[in-house]
Amino acid sequence: MKTPANLAEMAHEETGQWLDSDLLETWVVRRFNRLEQKIRNLESEHEAKVIQNVQLMRERDAYRNAEETQIALRERVQEERDALAAHVERLATASHRLINELYLGDDEGLLDHSDRMREAIESVKSDPRASLKRRDLLKQAEVLEEEAECMNDIEYAQDRLIERANELRQQSEGHQ
DSSP states (O other): OOOHHHHHHHHHHHHSSOOOHHHHHHHHHHHHHHHHHHHHHHHHHHHHHHHHHHHHHHHHHHHHHHHHHHHHHHHHHHHHHHHHHHHHHHHHHHHHHHHHHHHHSOOOOHHHHHHHHHHHHHHHHSOHHHHHHHHHHHHHHHHHHHHHHHTTTOHHHHHHHHHHHHHHHHHHHTTO
16 A cells, blocks of 8 residues: 555645645545446446357357358258259159150050150159169269270270179169
8 A cells, every 4th residue: 555645646646736634535535436436347347348258159159050050951952952853854864765665666565665654653753862872873883884995905894894883773773
């Protein structure tokens, strides 16, 4: 604590007068009260900043959660879109085959028509995700066949790639 002489000098600097002991005591009490009020104000400001900070952190967390949810939803929608696109492609192919055979065919036998009809019906009934899996397997099989054609000099590798392509095609038939 400061000595009274320093308080007297502080009071003199603030008021421009030399205060007697009673006025000095009053000045010290007022000064002390003003300092206490400043401390309370600073504490209130600090509490408000803490509350604001907590609210901002909650908003940040909510935003992150919403963003993660949106990303997951977008990925799911893209997967569904891809599955539906593959399914539509499969339906279109089966429909075109059936129409071509019915209207442009050579009328050799009803068995081929029933096979095409069965293919079209199975395509309509199948799950779009199965169509996507089927399309992906068929694409892999095509890539393997193309690779096999590029490897004419290596007969074993060619046979193995064609064998693997046929396996993928058989797997794709399980996804009808």
